[in-house]
Structure formats: C-alpha cells, structure tokens
Amino acid sequence: MALRHAVLAALLDGEYSGYQLAKAFDIGVANFWHALPQQLYTELAKLEREGLVAGRQVIQESRPNKRLFRVTDAGQAELERFAADVSKPSFIRDDLLVKVQAADRIGTASVIEQLQERAAAADAKIELLGELLLRLRGDADEEEFLRTGERIGPYLTCLRGLSFEREHRQWCRRIAAVLGERRSSHAER
Amino acid sequence: MALRHAVLAALLDGEYSGYQLAKAFDIGVANFWHALPQQLYTELAKLEREGLVAGRQVIQESRPNKRLFRVTDAGQAELERFAADVSKPSFIRDDLLVKVQAADRIGTASVIEQLQERAAAADAKIELLGELLLRLRGDADEEEFLRTGERIGPYLTCLRGLSFEREHRQWCRRIAAVLGERRSSHAER
DNA sequence: TCTCGATACTCAATTATATGAATAGGCAGA
C-alpha cells in the first residue's frame, strides 16, 4: 500500500515516464523504496485511474513514444494525508543475514565470498550516491544547502542511503574477516 | 521464498514453538527477517510437511498445549544449499523515508514528530540489543568471543541490527533538526 | 549484415505478505 506513495514522492521532482521511474527506482529512489518496472507501470496506471497522477503522451521519432506523468493536486493531497498517518516500522530483510545467522552451523566459504561481493557492491553504490549528493547540492556546502536549498527531500533520503551502505559495507568486511579467521585457525570444515 | 530459511536459521538454536518464534521474530531475529505470527505458523506447517523440521507436542497444564519444532538433517542440508546460492541485494523499504522524500512539498510538522518517535523507538531497540549481545557473549569480551565462541551467528546478526538502529537513530535526529530549523527560520506553512 | 543493448511498455501467473477475525483457558490487578 506504500508503493503508490513512493511513486508520488518520486514524481514530485518533475515528469517521468514509467521507464525513467524504473531507472530511478534502481538508484536514487531505491534509498527509500524498491520496485521492479512492471510494478511501476501497474501502479502508474492505477494512480492515473484514480486521478492522483496525470499522464501525457510524448511522440518520439527515433525511439518508442512514451507517457510522462506528473502529480495532480489530488495526488499532492493524498501524499499530505499519507504523511500524517503513522508509519510502520522499518525492517531489515536480507538473505545474506539469514546465512550469517546460520554461519557456524553450515559451510562458511560461500558466505564469506558473498559478504565480500556485497561489500564491493556497497563500494559502487557509495560512490554513486556521493556523486548524486554533489549534483543535488550544487556548489553549496551541505550545511548551507540543507538550511536554504529549496528541494532537500531527495538529498535527505540519499543521506540515509549513504549511511546505510557505509554501515553495511563495514559490517560485511568485518564479518568476512571474523569468519575467515575462524576457518583458518580451527580448521573446521 | 526466504522466510523458510529464516525460520530454519532461527531454529538452529534449539526447539521453539510457533509462538516463541513469533516473539523472537519481534526482537532478536528481526535483525535479519521480519514476519507476523500467522506467517510463521503457516511456514512451520509447510516445513514439517516437507520434512525440514520436526515437531513434537508438549502437553501443558496451566496453559494451552504447544508444539516444539527442531531442524531435521534434511532441513540442515536445505540451509546448506541455500547458503550457497546467490543472495538478492538488500533494500530499504520505509514509509517514513517516503515521507521525508516529499518533506519540502508537504507539511513537515507530522513528519518531524514521526522522526522523533522513530529515534526514541531506536533508543529502546539499541538498549535491548545491547543486553542481548551481552547475554550471548557471556563473560568474554567481543574480540575473544568472536574468535572462540562456538555459536556466533546470532551475535553477528545482532551486531548488524545494532549498527542499523544506531545509524537510523542518528539520521532521524539530524533530519528532524534540519526540518525543524527550516520551519522556524523561514516560517513556511 | 547481424547481433546486441537501450528505450518503452504490457500481460499473465505465481508467490509472499499483511489484515482481520476467532477460539479458549489461566492469571493478575482494579
């Protein structure tokens, strides 16, 4: 029930097509919600039926036509309403954590490998987010931008994403090291 | 498809009833997965049908009877198999982040309030996890426990939970401050 | 020229999660 609001929030920054939204939901926007393209198209169609977003066709020559969407006044009001009611707590849900939970009862080689891959993926994401933050705040420094910038929402969620990725990376590296040392020291499995 | 593995991993530490598991999934275990009681009962029934866990009835006098479950050899093997295949990336999905993304286009009063509630909830969770970690490692210090402890999986996932909650708390407080200052300074809305 | 990736979207089917309501006895506090 919250994807609709994530889409509305993402559309606040301008007009996007389903395809562009899908891209955004794979990088920046993924800091607060994640969704596959199919879901987004479905959700946009629903939102349009309900009058919360409005779409317009854009005819293109050298590539398929597309439909750009923007938030309507009703959509804005819906977001406003949504912001007022209680949020459900946020949970971690992660396959890799499940594997670590079981770590000393199963073979750890593959888990260690996956921890390292995750750390590397986090590296890439951290760099990406760093660039995104820079682009969002322009010349201003962070402090000043947050005080006076006119659109700080996306910046704030990126900050969360960045801190999440940093912590995740650090944890992955540490756990990989811990499990690795245990493997080599008491030569189990 | 991963709840089953989360349940198996949680059951590695002994026998639990559905009810006890549900409790665990509300605190410690929630560091790697979250689920409602109904889901757990359903999952346990499925796992039992497939022979991955075994249940036994325990008759009680002063309260309802219960069924305790343990992981079978087949269950262990299934976990082993699961640990080997690729994990899907972990995503944040959080109502409150959606609200922050929209923050400067909607009224912020309620969002600020929710950020503060979240921070307070994180405080409580942090304390809880701190105690849990202490209980898990006993007298040893962390370094030593991680080197020589015989069951470190749950400890490692708790560490992740702790770091997640700490970062979350810090972010909530900072964002609440930023939004609060903007409200008071340019008296918008 | 042929393949491959990017743009742009749709449809169907399945699986996973969440919501809501019920049952039922014991025990603690007002």
Added chain:
DNA sequence: TCTGCCTATTCATATAATTGAGTATCGAGA
C-alpha cells in the same frame, strides 16, 4: 467479580511483489 493481557494457535481473505515471457524500433559496433 469483571476486565484485560498472556499463552497458543487456526482460518480466510486481501494486497503486494516477484517471475517470466513477449512486442517493437533504433543505433552502435563486430
């Protein structure tokens, strides 16, 4: 004694998310 919470579980329904397949055109590079 009445109220409500804790233990312990089940059933049904609804919503959300994932998986898989498919369509069609353009432009770049082998």
